[in-house]
Amino acid sequence: MSVRRLQYEVAGRVVGPAMIALDRWRAQSRRLSPSARPSPFGPPLESTRKLKELMQLHYLQGRYADGAVPVAWVTSGFPVELLRPWGFHVVYPENHGALCASRRLTPELSDVAEAQGYSRDLCGYARGDIGSVLSGRTPVGRLPKPDLLACCTNICQTVLYWYRTLAEHFGVPLVVVDTPYVFGESAPHELAYVEAQLEEVCAAAARVTRRPLPRDALAEALTLGREASALWGRCLATGKHRPSPWTGFDGFVHMAPVVALRGTRACVSYYEHLLLELEDRIARGVGGIKEERHRLLWDNLPIWYRIRDLSTTFAEAGANFVCATYTNAWAESAALIDPAAPFASVARAYTYVILNRDLANRLRVMRELVRDYAVDGLVLHSDRSCKPYSIGQIDLKQKLSAELALPVVMLDADHADPRAYAEEQVGVRAAAFLESLA
Amino acid sequence: MSAIAIGLDVGSTSLKAVAIDARGAVVASVVEPTHPRIEEHTRRVVEALRERLGVTVLPIGATGYGRKRAAADKVLTEITCHARGAFHQLGVLGVLIDIGGQDSKVIRIGEGGSVLDFAMNDKCAAGTGRFLEVILARLHVPLAEVASTAERATRVVPISSTCTVFAESEVVSLVAQGEPLEAILAGLHAALASRVAALAGRLAHGQPLFLSGGVALNRAMVRALAEALGKEPQVVPDPQLVGALGAALAVSSR
Numbered sequence: 163m164s165v166r167r168l169q170y171e172v173a174g175r176v177v178g179p180a181m182i183a184l185d186r187w188r189a190q191s192r193r194l195s196p197s198a199r200p201s202p203f204g205p206p207l208e209s210t211r212k213l214k215e216l217m218q219l220h221y222l223q224g225r226y227a228d229g230a231v232p233v234a235w236v237t238s239g240f241p242v243e244l245l246r247p248w249g250f251h252v253v254y255p256e257n258h259g260a261l262c263a264s265r266r267l268t269p270e271l272s273d274v275a276e277a278q279g280y281s282r283d284l285c286g287y288a289r290g291d292i293g294s295v296l297s298g299r300t301p302v303g304r305l306p307k308p309d310l311l312a313c314c315t316n317i318c319q320t321v322l323y324w325y326r327t328l329a330e331h332f333g334v335p336l337v338v339v340d341t342p343y344v345f346g347e348s349a350p351h352e353l354a355y356v357e358a359q360l361e362e363v364c365a366a367a368a369r370v371t372r373r374p375l376p377r378d379a380l381a382e383a384l385t386l387g388r389e390a391s392a393l394w395g396r397c398l399a400t401g402k403h404r405p406s407p408w409t410g411f412d413g414f415v416h417m418a419p420v421v422a423l424r425g426t427r428a429c430v431s432y433y434e435h436l437l438l439e440l441e442d443r444i445a446r447g448v449g450g451i452k453e454e455r456h457r458l459l460w461d462n463l464p465i466w467y468r469i470r471d472l473s474t475t476f477a478e479a480g481a482n483f484v485c486a487t488y489t490n491a492w493a494e495s496a497a498l499i500d501p502a503a504p505f506a507s508v509a510r511a512y513t514y515v516i517l518n519r520d521l522a523n524r525l526r527v528m529r530e531l532v533r534d535y536a537v538d539g540l541v542l543h544s545d546r547s548c549k550p551y552s553i554g555q556i557d558l559k560q561k562l563s564a565e566l567a568l569p570v571v572m573l574d575a576d577h578a579d580p581r582a583y584a585e586e587q588v589g590v591r592a593a594a595f596l597e598s599l600a
Numbered sequence: 601m602s603a604i605a606i607g608l609d610v611g612s613t614s615l616k617a618v619a620i621d622a623r624g625a626v627v628a629s630v631v632e633p634t635h636p637r638i639e640e641h642t643r644r645v646v647e648a649l650r651e652r653l654g655v656t657v658l659p660i661g662a663t664g665y666g667r668k669r670a671a672a673d674k675v676l677t678e679i680t681c682h683a684r685g686a687f688h689q690l691g692v693l694g695v696l697i698d699i700g701g702q703d704s705k706v707i708r709i710g711e712g713g714s715v716l717d718f719a720m721n722d723k724c725a726a727g728t729g730r731f732l733e734v735i736l737a738r739l740h741v742p743l744a745e746v747a748s749t750a751e752r753a754t755r756v757v758p759i760s761s762t763c764t765v766f767a768e769s770e771v772v773s774l775v776a777q778g779e780p781l782e783a784i785l786a787g788l789h790a791a792l793a794s795r796v797a798a799l800a801g802r803l804a805h806g807q808p809l810f811l812s813g814g815v816a817l818n819r820a821m822v823r824a825l826a827e828a829l830g831k832e833p834q835v836v837p838d839p840q841l842v843g844a845l846g847a848a849l850a851v852s853s854r
Contacts, residue, residue, distance in 0.1 A: 556802060563717055574722045586665065587703070591720060594679035598715045 170230035170251075174223040181222070182215045202477035204405075204449045207412060209436045216432055217418055221302040227251035228306035232371045235308040235328065239317040239515055240339065241508045243387040243425040243499075244363050245310075247379035248371045253305055254422045255324075259287035262294065263466035263578035265301050272579060274299075286547040286578025288324040295331060308332055310370045312363065314339040316518040318550045337366045341513045345520050348513055356509035384501040384508070387425040393433035394420045395493030400440040401484040402535050405449030406457070407440045410483020411473040412450060414464040420492045455480030456599045459531055461487045461558070462543040462551045463577035472592070479596040485535040487527060491516045494527075521554045525561060532566055539569045539599050541592075546576040571595035603627050603653045607848025608642055609681070609841075610634060610666030613701030613729060614814065616844040617645045619653055624688055624849055628652055629841055638669040646671075661851030663843050665702060674851040679707055679718050681846030686810055686836045687713030688849055694808035697800050697825070697833060698842070699792075699815035701729040706800045708807070713846070719802045727795035729815045731764045735771050735788055739781060746785065750820035753786035767791065789824035797828035809833040812842040 163171075189211070227233050234250040236242055242252055262268055268286050271293030276282055278296065280289055294300050311334060313325040322338060329336035339359045342352040364375045394417070400407050408416075416436060423429035443449075458476070460483045465472060476483070498511035516527060531537065542559055544552045555572060563570040571591055576582035603619040617630040628649055635641035646660065662672035663681040678700070686696045687709050696707045703720055704727045710716040721727045732746070741749060757779050761767040767788070774784050800809070809829060815821050816839035826832035836842050 560802070569715075570717070572719070587720065587722075590665075590677050590679070590703075591718075594677040594715065594718060597676060597680045 164230065166226065166229035167231070170223060170226040173226045174219060178219040178222045182218065185215075186211070202453070202474065202480075203409065203451055204407075204443075207408060207416075207436075207439060209416065209432075209439050210412075212432065212435060213416055213418065216423070216428060220423065224251060224253060224302070224306050225304045226306075228309075232309045232367075233306045234310045234312055234367075235325075236312040237314050237317060237321045237325070238421050239512065239517070240312050240314040241360065241363075241512045242312075243383040243508065244360060244380070244504075245312065245367055246383035246386075246425040247376045248367050248373060250310070250367070250371075251306060252422070253308065255291040255328075256287050257418060257422045258294070258300065258302065258305065259290045259578055260418075260466050261301055262290050263287075264469065266467045266580060267299070267301060268467070268578040269581055271297065271299060282579075282581075285318070285320050285324075286576055286582075288320055290578055291324070292327060295328065308334055310334060310367060311336040312339075313337075314341060314512060316341040316512055316515045318517065318548070335366055335370065337363045339363060339512070341518050343520075344513060344518055344523075346522075348510070353506070353509050353513065356513050357505045360505045360508055380504055381501040383425040384499055384504055386427060386430055388496050388499040388501070390420055390424055390429040390433055391493055391496030391499075393430065393437055395496060397433060397437050397440055398485065398489055398493055400437075400444060403444045404457075404536070405447075405451070405454035406482055406484040407443035407448060407450060409450035409473060409477070410458070410460050410486050410489075411464065411469050413483075413486060413489040414469065417489050417492060424492075449482075451477040451480070451482045453480045454482050456539055456596075457482060457484045457535060457537050459483070459485050459487070459528065459535070459537045459540045460543065461528065461540065461555070462545045463488055463548055465543060465573075465575045465583065466577055467580045468575070468583065468588075472588075475589075475592055476596070479600070481539070481596060481599065483541070484537065485531045487516060487524070487531070490527070490531065517550050521557065524554070525558060528558065528562060529566070532562075532568070537568070539595065540571070541595070542570065542572045543577075544572050544574045546574070546582045547578055569595060569598045603655060603658060605848045605852035606646060606649060606658050606660045607681075607844040607846065607851065608646070608660060608662045608664070608667075608670050608672065609678070609843035609847060610638055610642060610662065610664035610670055611701055611814075611843070612665050613733075614840070615641060615645060615666075616664075616841055617642075617649055618841050618844045618848055619649050619658065620845065620848045620852065624845075624852075626838065626841060626845060629838070629844070631840060634666065638666040639671070642666075642670040659851045661847035661849075663847040672847075672851070674847070676847060676850055678843050679705060679715055681843045681850065682812055683707050683709045683715045683846065684713040684849050685842035685844070685846030686812055688845065689836050689838075689842065690810060690834070692808060694810055695800065695804050696810045696812060696836070697796060698813040699727075699729055699796060699811075699821075700813050701733070704728050704796050704799060704813075706796075706803050708803045713849075717803055719799055721795075721799060727792060727799065729813070731767070731792055732788060732815070732818075732821075734764055735768055738768055738771060739775070739784070741781070741785065747818050747820040749782055750785040750789055751823075753780070753782035755783050755786075756790055757783045757787040759784075759787045759791040761791075786820070786824075789820050790828070793821070793824035793828035796825065800829060804829070810836050812836045812839045814840045816840075 274293035500507035
């Protein structure tokens, strides 16, 4: 075993768990001091601690990953299950971007990218990531250098140019999975085109690691990915209960593993644990918020740097986000994956994601969420950073409010960059929306 | 008839206050430029109203950007209050356009003055009263003379910038090119109107259109809007007081 590999293993098995134990002990001693402010929320989820530990360990191990194990940087919509058989340590710049955004670091990272000529009109995740790569600044200590970059255009076209920039910077190979946009249904030749690219992904991974594809491990990763996604779907479905045992914003936070650790056993165990807790809360009648009077749907990415304040504003008015199109996206296509037909089924599952399908599908998904979760109001976040998600929202708003006779409000913001957020504007719209629900 | 409630609309440009009687009619009103010390300003205005009406205590409803800083019994957004006030004045359903100092709103009014839907401008001053204010200051045209000056225009100079800051520099260069003031002003009205009409288009769908807010007092603006919208919006009586009236109605639970 190389020294580097030893460091990687020690970080994951010894240092990480020791740090976590220390944090737990600290948290327990802090718990003795009573909190003064009355909260509109129910008791916090116990799983949040486990989630933090899981992600902390992932990022800690990542610091020592390069040189120890193969490292891949991938987009959130990439079929990561295909890389798991080789034991890649996988970095998600978008997940890292959300972390930077929630710590309000995006502006300073973006400044670095902007100084290099990247426009502020680009996605905040892309600017933040490029700024982080160029400056070496990150809240997680250090991100390992990639051996392989892997991007899938099923979430947007920006990733293509973003990852080409990364490929040039790091001088490592980039594999692209280009997914033709789905109007209605995909044509067989379109799916065949995606399937051929998936085989190329495996060939590239084999070249980088100098090892052939371990077929058994692929079937296992696909099974684990499908299980995690299905469990995530069951966790989300607990929101159908009245009151919902958790908040929509809990959902945004707890989606991290299904995005970043999909295809691993740790991810599956995490959601088994979370599901048990949510079911237990339902059995005990514990809600995500203390008084659930209004059940809302959230569309688009969360506003990471404002998540707590917005959540509180809505909760104080008795409103909880019981479902979201965004969190739902990681539960939708699980059933399509078939470990017996890996490439064909993955091609279909990853082509049929919400952002790669037409507005008619989006409308259908939203209608179903409204019906299944007994929603009585919709909040559409028009996200300056995410054009594919935001385009068409005015039409969606008109259709949904006419068809469902429910109040719908649009909030103009950005998921990562607080410089595109106007407190007063968002506050007035949210308040007027809540007044119309009352 | 005696006053039963006070409504305050603490806007970004002016503070509007009304007192209403049991029928919801305005019995006294005040319009003043908003002072930065909102707590003090609203207290002073309320005291003056009470004194004028000879009453000591009245329930107070507050709305507008500074609503949370006013001592009030009920605090509501401008959207809810404008819908309420306009419906009270007109008694019909339709779509209300309110052009304020800091934002413009389009509100679809339902039964009883409820809000069915609304849209607001994005974080940008284009399409707001501030757009005109900034450029009028640059052109040294007093607010009172805007309408009459713009109406004298024999042609309209197109202003292509949709951003207030860029429009200001565009206007400066138009002045330097010797374009007549009237034509530039007419162009500014048309630019603002088209911006607002685009917002209104999201909700209007052939419904009756109403107009409120201080900008509605500008005849040239009403005309420009009529052109951009394809029909003349009905100006709500006392357009500047609609929000304050709605706040007073809400707190008196009428």
